[in-house]
Amino acid sequence: MNIENTKAQMRKGVLEFCILSILSDGDAYPTEIIERMKMARLVVVEGTLYPLLTRLKNMDLLSYRWEESTSGPPRKYYRLTETGTAFLRELEATWDQLVASVEQVTHKSHPTALDAAVPFNPQPAPAPEPGQQPNNHTSTNDNTETL
Amino acid sequence: MNIENTKAQMRKGVLEFCILSILSDGDAYPTEIIERMKMARLVVVEGTLYPLLTRLKNMDLLSYRWEESTSGPPRKYYRLTETGTAFLRELEATWDQLVASVEQVTHKSHPTALDAAVPFNPQPAPAPEPGQQPNNHTSTNDNTETL
DNA sequence: ATAGGTACTATGCAACACATAGTACTAAAG
DNA sequence: CTTTAGTACTATGTGTTGCATAGTACCTAT
Structure with a gap:
């Protein structure tokens, strides 16, 4: 429900990619990296960047002077x-790959193979057999599954 | 260093988006969701999906029967x-927005405003003033910053 | 000397993907 | 009838990382 939280979750793993990419253009010190990313509307805070740079350095992906x-x-x-x-x-x-996958899932970009193979019915047309459990009520917030 | 771990981090926050999107096409039960995402090469495991569906339901984003x-x-x-x-x-x-931002950072798609505004020098050309600290040695794994 | 600005370090927390173990239901096999 | 196999869902703990927060250090100006 909290879009800001989801935004933070979506960034996990991505910042690493961005930082390495920035540094592939040439050396930089942290504030430059922050500025560079802010330009792209990726606001990174110090509490994130410094530990991340340290981790990357410890993994031998970066060196520094x-x-x-x-x-x-x-x-x-x-x-x-x-x-x-x-x-x-x-x-x-x-x-x-992730972008392509998300694109495929969210925009139904490949209706051919996707529709043919997925055992997926957009609307379960047949009503449940009468007289059987579970009782088919749509529980919006009702957690008592009658089963 | 572990690409699989980074992949998992990158997925955080994204799966929520994919699931909601799949359900925007119509009702589905968990296995259908798993299959649908597997088709797009987004392999989700039960330990992820079920708690996630429960969270989304608790946030009133989903209902179920x-x-x-x-x-x-x-x-x-x-x-x-x-x-x-x-x-x-x-x-x-x-x-x-995230995709656009990453695109911008990683592919230098906007060399105009980006290059003009960023106080960024690809290679710090001037050698450090002689006789001053810190001693400018490139420390690859040398954590002893001489400062 | 102090204040302000800049740069970096340390630490704890929340959230989620994942791994794992388990329960429950149904149909088929013995 | 019981047992087995397949399917579906629940519960729980762990590791990792973005974020928030507090603090230290260095340099310049006052």
């Missing part, structure tokens, strides 16, 4: 490793 | 409520 800044404290520039580059390709394939 | 089966035990047919239909529209918008 410290660099002095002329306008504040030093910055931690991250860079994609070769392992990270390879993993990014896998992520891309995984994401593309 | 029992129906006798001629080939086994009775089945629980789920149906989208009006609330569910409205929420499905929100989910669709949310998903589309």
